[in-house]
Amino acid sequence: MALLAGLLLEGSAQTRASLAWVIHSSQVLKTANRAMGHLQQAESGERGFALTHNPEFGETVEAEVGAARAAAGELVILTKDNPAQNDRAVQIRTLIGQRADLLEQIAKQTRAGDFTGAQAAVASGRGRYLMQLVEARVSDLLNEERALSTTRTDVVDKRLSYITWLVLGGVPLTMIFVGYTAATLIRRIRRPVDAMMTVMGQLGAGDRAARIDAHMESSEFERLANGYNAMAEELEGAVADQHESQDRLHVANAELSRNTEVLRERGEVIELLGGMAHRMQAARTDDELASIIRVFVPRVLPEIPGALYAHNNSRNLLVPIAAWGGLDVASSGFAPDQCWALRRGQSHFVVEPDSDIVCAHVGNQTDHYHCEPLLAGGEVIGVLYLKGVVGTENRFRLTVLTENIASALVNHRLQRGLREQTIRDPLTSLFNRRYMEETLALEIARASRSGSPLSLVMCDVDHFKRFNDEFGHDAGDAVLQAVATEMRSRFRDGDVVCRFGGEEFTIIAPGTSAVTLAARVDAVRQSISELIVHQGGRALGSLTMSFGIASWEDSMERDGSTLIKAADAALYRAKREGRNRVLVDARSETLTA
Incomplete structure (x- = not known):
């Protein structure tokens, strides 16, 4: 089992590393496309500025040129791990810088009123030549990076196949080993029991010389065998007192029978609890864990109704996990x-009226019950409530049962906590981008099968950089947390609210068209614009957000990339048209109509 776990961990680590390289290639591709896009927007703004003399186009040129330079610089940093790609990135940065300088020169001439000179510079063809060089270098880089991404994806597929075969082979072998161990344990119990029963049968038939000579394989059975042999020796030496010897024989025989029955029952209980523990360790949800408990606990403690309670996350309440035997418990x-x-950290029970203090959660209607605390690592994690009397013969069953349940609860909560950490953004507690991409692909497949609508919202905080620049990054974190809280409370339970990255957020809205969703999103926008965020005892000023909405259609990519781009384009258009607004992608409006 340790070897299987080690191989799985090693395979997972390699897969994670390979996925990191795939993600890295994706970042390089996105950054290169972003740099090219910003440069093309700047070129369009420059032409508009020169032709229309509209100063708004000049502002677009400066912003897009700055963004293109920044993206080119980021591209150089991202490709440092690959010398060939890094050389291409450096060339791209140089060419973008030259083209940006020319654009800024033309914009400067236009602002100075030299429109003739600006138009002459545009018509000279140098800008077009530089742009062609940029496009050629970017195309070379993108082709190379796509090839690298394909190779790295193949490596991930191979490693996932390796893990799959490892699980398919290792798990059956482990189960065979566990089954063999259980069979060996049962055999080691049954063999001495059979030997003792044989000798007892011989003695009952009148053979007083019969003795237990077989190896008992355990100290408990050895003590039983030695006790029996000593009794037989004494019986043989006391033939004169036949009646007394017969009484002693009956007593010893009854004791052996009881011990044998106890051992047999304990063997069955251990086997039953082994199956229960194996299933509880494999449970993935609270409902699965509750179902296992409802099935197995009545078999371990038959005819005793009960319920299992466990601490909630705040540890201020014991909430019911499962109930059985027709017992009704309050969900609160x-x-x-x-x-x-729980107060005493040990068993507490009432076997008859006024025999002990009655727990407040039981009420005054029960005159016999049993509460057994669940302990794990010295910590109380819950309580097992049984509406009945647990006799001496069931104490062993109850002890082993509570140990198994406590261990399973701790393991289940640990698994659930680790799962939450992998899909949640630590700052805002929203789902992270990885979970968003997985969920979007799943919802797209569902919408494609059922024909139901699916919409996506892309949004970000307007002028977010101002909060960081004026008040510090702690203020920026406070703004993101306030926005996340408001969106989480405003959207439906079925909507998936995620942090896409930075100040950008994404909402997946199944079963809703873009036009229908726009009204609800606008209400969210209005509520956010009314927020007053405080940090460090000071108000951070007004807060607005821009939203872009797009709906899924069959012509889009199944991985969600096209849908994200459409929503992002609508968001970008909302930014250009003045921010603090909700815009729907044009194709989504047509699709809805």
């Missing part, structure tokens, strides 16, 4: 101080 649970077993 009860406070820890209402149970004497």
Whole structure:
């Protein structure tokens, strides 16, 4: 099992590393395209400025040129791991810088009123030549990076196949080993029991010389065998007192039978609890864990109704996990101080009226019950409530049962916590981008099968950089947390609200068209514009957001990339048209119509 776990961990680590390289290639591709896009926008703005003399186009040139330079610089940093790609990135940065200088020169001439000179510079063809060089270098870089991405994706597929075969082969072998161990344990119990039963049968038939000579394989059975042999020796030496010897024989025989029955029952209980523990360790959800408990606990403790309670996340309530035997329990649970077993850290039970203090969570209607605390690592994690009397013969069953349940609850909560960490953004507690991409692909497949609508919202905080520049990054974090809280409370339970990255957020809205969703999104926009965020005892000023909405259609890519681009384009258009607004992608409006 340790070897299987080690191989799986090693395979997972290699897969994670390969995925990191695939993501890196994706970042390089996106950054290169972004640099090219900003440069093309700047070129369009420059032409508009020179032709229309509209100063708004001049502002676009400066912003897009700055963004193109920044993206080119980021591209050089991202490709440092690959010398060939880095050389191409450096060339791209140089060419973009030259083209940007020319654009800024033309914009400067236009602002100075030298429109003739600006138009002459545009008509000279140098800008077009530089742009062709940029496009050629970017195309070379993109082709090379796509080839690298394909190679790295193939490596990930191979490693995932390796892990799959490892699981398919290792898990059956482990199960065979566990089954073999259980069979060996049962055999080691049954063999001495059979030997003792054989000798007892011989003795009952009148053979007083019969003795247990077989190897008992355990100290408990050895003590039983030695006790039996000593009894037989004494019986043989006391033939004169036949009646007394017969009484002693009956007593010893009854004791052996009881011990044998106890051992047999304990063997069955251990086997049953082994199956229960194996299933609880494999449970993935709270409902699965509750179903296992409802099935197995009544078999371990038959005819005793009960319920299992566990601490909630705040540890201020014991909430019901499962109930069995027809017992009805309140879903609200009860406070820890209402149970004497939790207060004392040990069993607490009432076998008849007024025999002990009754727990507050039981009420006054029960005159016999049993509360058993669940302990793991010295910590109380819950309580097992049984509406009945747990006799001496069931104490062993109850002890082993509570140990198994406590261990399973701790393991289940650990697995659930680790899962939450992998899909949640630590700052805003929203789902992260990885979870968003997985969920979007799943919802697209569902919408494609059912024909139901699916919409996506891309949004970000307007002028977010101002908060960081004026008040510091802590203020920027406070703004993101306030926005996340507001969106989480405003969108439906079925909508998936995610942090896309930085100040950008994404909302997946299944079963809703873009036009229908726009009204709800506008209400969210209005509520955010009314927020007053405080940080460090000071108000951070007004806060607005821009939103872009797009709907899925069959012509889009199944991985969601086309849908994201459409929503992002609508968001960008909302930014250009003045921010603090909700815009729907043009194709989505046509699709809805």
